[in-house]
Amino acid sequence: MKIAFYGSSLLSSYWNGAATYYRGILKALAGHGHAITFYEPDAFDRQQHRDIEPPDWARVVVYPATEEGLRSVLSHAPEADVVVKANGVGVFDRELLEGVVRLARPDALRIFWDVDAAATLDEMRDAPDHPVRHALPALDMVLTYGGGPPVIAAYEAFGARRCIPVYNALDPETHHPVPPDPAFACDLAFLGNRLPDREARVEEFFLRAAALSPDRSFLIGGNGWETKYMPGNVRHRGHVYTAEHNAFNATPRAVLNVARDSMAHVGFSPATRVFEAAGAAACLITDAWEGIELFLTPDVEVLVARDGQDVADHLAALTPERAAAIGKAARERVLAQHSYALRGDQVAAILAEHVARILEAA
The missing domain is CATH 3.40.50.2000 (Glycogen Phosphorylase B;)
Structure with missing residues (x-):
């Protein structure tokens, strides 16, 4: 499947604690044969503090943090089978989410991937006009990187069709014992x-x-x-x-x-x-x-x-x-x-289940 992922940054962990989570999950998903394009803005000096160069398991599109750059990357949403908007991009978060909902194909899987679910839910409780609250009816599911039963219950109470935690984990190829420094x-x-x-x-x-x-x-x-x-x-x-x-x-x-x-x-x-x-x-x-x-x-x-x-x-x-x-x-x-290989298996199964459900309905 073609996956379009709109997130903060895959290439840099600078002011971006979710970077290694994205890398672990998406690398594992690529191992299941999915073609991933990650869209990240050139913002907050992240591109000047890269931890990695673009990997061979994902295509990375770095776009200007401008309205023109936003329109450019959203124009590719209709090409994807799975369209993901992660929270905390830092620029145009509302516009990205609204654009994903509006532009994704009718048969595409729309996902909001919340890497700070507890904080997002607090914001939603305080803001009836919160963009995630508006988007939930059009989203197929919410994935989170934590929160367990309390977060699942809270998202479902706001109207999420499904909420599934996909927890942080370990990629032993990148994090492993080394000699002391x-x-x-x-x-x-x-x-x-x-x-x-x-x-x-x-x-x-x-x-x-x-x-x-x-x-x-x-x-x-x-x-x-x-x-x-x-x-x-x-x-x-x-x-x-x-x-x-x-x-x-x-x-x-x-x-x-x-x-x-x-x-x-x-x-x-x-x-x-x-x-x-x-x-x-x-x-x-x-x-x-x-x-x-x-x-x-x-x-x-x-x-x-x-x-x-x-x-x-x-x-x-x-x-x-x-x-x-x-x-x-x-x-x-x-x-x-708790390896990312196991988390990748989990997400791959979620995607396969969605496809099977669509085929069954057809």
Whole structure:
């Protein structure tokens, strides 16, 4: 099938945390024989901070972030069997969604792929004129990268015909154990961009833990933290490119995951970083959220913290041997149950089921 995917960026993870999710899912889908074209705007300096060049498993069209560029890429929507609009493109989100609904062929599968479902649903509750609310009757389904039963129920209550979570996962070809890199040496590392709905939780789980552990070293990576006050035992790395993720995860004693506010509230929303860290056999400490045990077993494959004090306590008790054992167990779990190959199988089955349903109706 020909798939037209309108998203933020496949080529760059710069201010674009969904990049590795897109790569993993779409690479796996291409392995099922689907022909994928990814349309991404030239915006937010992403093209100046590429992590990868256009891959051989997808055609990438980079278009100017202008009305003319928008019209140009939407003109190709009628050529596709499957038309996908992902949220968070950052420019012309409403126009892209409306254009996909309007221009896709009547027999094409229309999908809204929500990589921040909890936040989108909050917006929809507060805005009766939200573009997703208007589009739902014309969409065949909503796919999300997390949220579990609460997100499914919420989307269906808004009128979605189907809502199916397709969770983050691991591509072992890109995220795997590597030798330590002194540039990332520390007791605890955190990777994530500075965002309004994450900052307070980073203050609690990372910065407070650092303040409580003055004899330990901490490293924070991601955009936007350069102006943030931090304890003296915290180093700021800045943007960490995808090619550096393995060393960033494999070198520290432990790696911290901090969910954004909405995802922590809803639960069932493991961030991409969870699987990437596990793939590198990192010892992961995560803030507590409902559903974690569906992905990793607490105290065996992951350490769970309720607050910064718990993080500090975990670090104080964490020996190199236990950290290595937790990282090894996490890697084995995600390789067995949470690979992008498996997620690709899931999405391929969803597409095949839709085609079979159309043929049956005909």
